[in-house]
Amino acid sequence: MNITTKWRIHLFAGLAERLGTRLLEVAFPEARLEAGEIKRRLAERYPEQADLIAVSFVARNQAFAADDAFVGREDELALLPPVSGGMPEEAENEAAARREADRYAILEDTLDTAAVLSAVSHPDHGAALLFVGTTREWTGGKRTVTLEYEAYLPMARAALKTIGEEIGERWPGTLCAIHHRIGTVGIGEASVLIAVSAPHRAGGYEASRYAIERLKMTVPIWKKEVYEDGTAWQGHQLGPWDPLATPDAEGGRR
The missing domain is CATH 3.90.1170.40 (Molybdopterin biosynthesis MoaE subunit)
Incomplete structure (x- = not known):
């Protein structure tokens, strides 16, 4: 029985432009990985874009995932660079x-x-x-x-x-x-x-x-x-991009 090892990762903006595609299909043997590990492996595969990958965030099923969060091969994954009858x-x-x-x-x-x-x-x-x-x-x-x-x-x-x-x-x-x-x-x-x-x-x-x-x-x-x-x-030009950071009273990071 053939078991697919392909992970599908959507790309946007400058990251998609640099890698020349909006959808990466990469082979990882594991069915689950930490988001940070996916970034690390992609940085190894695309060393010229390692800096941009490092500051990007993984999204799992349309929600941000921290680097230590596990994501699955069957999840909807994206790598987001810095930057909404009758009864x-x-x-x-x-x-x-x-x-x-x-x-x-x-x-x-x-x-x-x-x-x-x-x-x-x-x-x-x-x-x-x-x-x-x-x-x-x-x-x-x-x-x-x-x-x-x-x-x-x-x-x-x-x-x-x-x-x-x-x-x-x-x-x-x-x-x-x-x-x-x-x-x-x-x-x-x-x-x-x-x-x-x-x-x-x-x-x-x-x-x-x-x-x-x-x-x-x-x-x-x-x-x-x-x-x-x-x-x-x-990018957003407010310092290192971290959408998971707790906002302060004015909406910035704390």
Whole structure:
């Protein structure tokens, strides 16, 4: 009886570009391995990319796995480099799912500020804030032509929802909606919208900042900057990438 030894590992952004594929099929005899061991073996196989592999994280079934966590050959695995009818109960569940989709979305189309603000509208809230992240033309003395975003879609949507849940726990009653664009985003165009509504403005400001910092740290969305003379994948630029780190009050690492 033939037993397959192939492990399938999805790749994204700069890692996929460097290795020339979005799906690695590698033969390991074991059926289960620690995530860190998989990274170590891939680094040996691709020594020129060892530094990038070392700071990447393994995802198992669309959730981050620590290096000492065991993953299986049959799991859905990805290596993520640094960088969301009829019965009444069924109808209610469907409506809840639609509301959630309205609040946490990854879109290829132009982002709609009215839609994301509407998703957090609440009659008892006295403050609504909207953060708009746009493409700037000049960064570090280099002229950007466009930005190109890609995402690990199901995991990214789940990560956006998690940010909203964290905000609800830290600032009870606060609502959050996050819409992120993928594909090509031109100069001056919005790549991310974050809307927050809260009973009082102080909590809204804090939650809004928390949301963007957590997005940069935990959501598997990558950005390629296209310059006049080349391209570069840009990480989150907040220090070593560790999406499993405990967030501080502002969404950074602790």
